[in-house]
Amino acid sequence: MFATRFVSDPPYNAVMVPRRPTRQISVGDDRTGRILIGGDAPISVQTMCAGYTHDIDACVAEINRYHAAGANLVRVAVPERKDTEALKSIIPQVRVPIVADVHFHYQRALEAIEAGVHKIRLNPGNINDRDQVNAVIDACKERGIPIRVGVNEGSIIERRDKQRRMEELGKYFAQHRSGHLLALMIAKLEEYLEIFEDRRFDQVVVSAKSMDASLVIDIYTEIAARFDYPLHLGVTHAGTKDSGAIRSVVALGTLIANGIGDTVRISYASDHIDEVKDALEMLYCLGKRERKGVELIACPTCGRIQVDLFTLVKEVERTLMPAITLPIKVAVMGCIVNGPGEAEGADVAVFAGDRRGIIYVQGVRVANVPEEEILSRLLAECTAFEAKVKAGEARLGEKKVDIVPPDPIGELGSGHHKIRAGLVESITVGQTANSGVST
Numbered sequence: 001m002f003a004t005r006f007v008s009d010p011p012y013n014a015v016m017v018p019r020r021p022t023r024q025i026s027v028g029d030d031r032t033g034r035i036l037i038g039g040d041a042p043i044s045v046q047t048m049c050a051g052y053t054h055d056i057d058a059c060v061a062e063i064n065r066y067h068a069a070g071a072n073l074v075r076v077a078v079p080e081r082k083d084t085e086a087l088k089s090i091i092p093q094v095r096v097p098i099v100a101d102v103h104f105h106y107q108r109a110l111e112a113i114e115a116g117v118h119k120i121r122l123n124p125g126n127i128n129d130r131d132q133v134n135a136v137i138d139a140c141k142e143r144g145i146p147i148r149v150g151v152n153e154g155s156i157i158e159r160r161d162k163q164r165r166m167e168e169l170g171k172y173f174a175q176h177r178s179g180h181l182l183a184l185m186i187a188k189l190e191e192y193l194e195i196f197e198d199r200r201f202d203q204v205v206v207s208a209k210s211m212d213a214s215l216v217i218d219i220y221t222e223i224a225a226r227f228d229y230p231l232h233l234g235v236t237h238a239g240t241k242d243s244g245a246i247r248s249v250v251a252l253g254t255l256i257a258n259g260i261g262d263t264v265r266i267s268y269a270s271d272h273i274d275e276v277k278d279a280l281e282m283l284y285c286l287g288k289r290e291r292k293g294v295e296l297i298a299c300p301t302c303g304r305i306q307v308d309l310f311t312l313v314k315e316v317e318r319t320l321m322p323a324i325t326l327p328i329k330v331a332v333m334g335c336i337v338n339g340p341g342e343a344e345g346a347d348v349a350v351f352a353g354d355r356r357g358i359i360y361v362q363g364v365r366v367a368n369v370p371e372e373e374i375l376s377r378l379l380a381e382c383t384a385f386e387a388k389v390k391a392g393e394a395r396l397g398e399k400k401v402d403i404v405p406p407d408p409i410g411e412l413g414s415g416h417h418k419i420r421a422g423l424v425e426s427i428t429v430g431q432t433a434n435s436g437v438s439t
């Protein structure tokens, strides 16, 4: 016997901390719609264009692509006058609020505001002249445009001062792994935010990014305790999608689970569409956004597999994601070990046998097809099920029957011969849906 311990008992508290209260700001206009950031607004997702803003058609296409993928805000770089000029043509062609990313030249901010941009990002590391910042604040105030104050580890302060100030301030966070940088970033932020407070401008979002996930967790936790501005979370220079996803989700997921964060940008050195998709998936997993489209479950496969599951899952993802708009739970499982259990919990499921797949819709077996027909049949079942839900004839997540699973490792072996014979539902040897084998 073992003692039962609920995960919510301290210290194993898996319950998410309530969202930290913040001020709320609004970004956008009647044409694009307004995105609220902070307060009780859903955590929004943003990304940034990778191409040149002055390449108007390409920029519009890029923005619209991210918007279609689920981005709530899209940021563009405006390093030159021709970029802010281009905004005048770009903004009327898109339906998502646009943020101008301004570095070094405060005039670019003024020009972007004039061009109708919906939010400005300023970097305290490279626009820090008080009069210049005040000019931007005043222009934003006049138009009702918010500003993100975005501190970055890489451009935090004039380089000649950096070492000295790091040494001075490091002692304040000596117990932290990167305490000197943490102190420096917070000091810079506090100093900068004073300009906004003096000007009585509170339409501010704050970010403080690093490529170090643990520093990101530390700094946002500190900022959350010091200010009530909404927070834009991000890990900067996170790397490729593979490494960047881990860094970003570790840092951002930890913060969000701790109630910190109001808008997110995941950044990858690859197609930025992945930033939007992964940020949304992270928020879905944390229960912070209502899922749109298919929730796909798939087994990792093991030595029991008798179909090409990797190819099948990729194809299922490729075909179902654009075809289905409702959050239908779809399971693609390699064999009888965990297949029945997942098929019970999913709206539509397939578990494979020897070059075959048995397909279920809400626990009811609807097909037993050869491997080459699994994809098309699964797609057809998902489409038909979605139509039923839309017509009010079915409900998502409603289980109709229990699938009684076989004993996966006992006398039935892998059970493949039973799958082939279409007998899975009638086998009553096993007691549990999941033997704990593999996966």
Ligand code: SF4
Residues within 6 Å of the ligand: 299, 300, 301, 302, 303, 304, 305, 333, 334, 335, 336, 337, 338, 339, 437, 438, 439
């Ligand atoms: S045992 Fe699990 S991982 Fe292995 S093929 Fe079956 S469902 Fe997939």
